[in-house]
Amino acid sequence: MKLYALFVMSIMVLALGCVNTPPVNNGSNNGGNIVEVDIEGFEFVPSSITLEAGQTLRFVNNSGFAHDIHVKQNGQDVFPKTQVNAGSSVDVPIINSGTYELICDRHLPGMIGTITAT
Numbered sequence: 792m793k794l795y796a797l798f799v800m801s802i803m804v805l806a807l808g809c810v811n812t813p814p815v816n817n818g819s820n821n822g823g824n825i826v827e828v829d830i831e832g833f834e835f836v837p838s839s840i841t842l843e844a845g846q847t848l849r850f851v852n853n854s855g856f857a858h859d860i861h862v863k864q865n866g867q868d869v870f871p872k873t874q875v876n877a878g879s880s881v882d883v884p885i886i887n888s889g890t891y892e893l894i895c896d897r898h899l900p901g902m903i904g905t906i907t908a909t
């Protein structure tokens with residue numbers, strides 16, 4: 792009986808896991824206008840982000856360090872360098888479609904990403 796309960800529970804966990812699998816390399820879109828990007832250690836997760844023009848990127852700093860959020864397009868600032876402290880978040884509205892560079896100035900050259908707005 793105990794074994795059967797364990798079996799049923801593991802099937803449920805597996806099923807839930809399938810339903811809740813987030814899209815890979817797409818940020819976690821909560822269905823609204825916010826697309827969340829995590830900062831883990833010294834990287835943006837995901838580092839390749841796609842969203843729709845008009846949505847807002849929310850950078851959530853889960854690392855223990857301060858980072859910079861800096862978004863450029865063709866070398867021009869779209870969102871100026873802005874510090875995001877450990878445990879804080881910064882929202883960046885992406886107005887127009889196109890490809891953007893995402894940069895953490897203080898952790899170059901490694902901490903970069905690409906934003907594609909369709």
Ligand SMILES: [Cu+2]
Nearest residue numbers: 858895898902
């Ligand atoms: Cu950084």
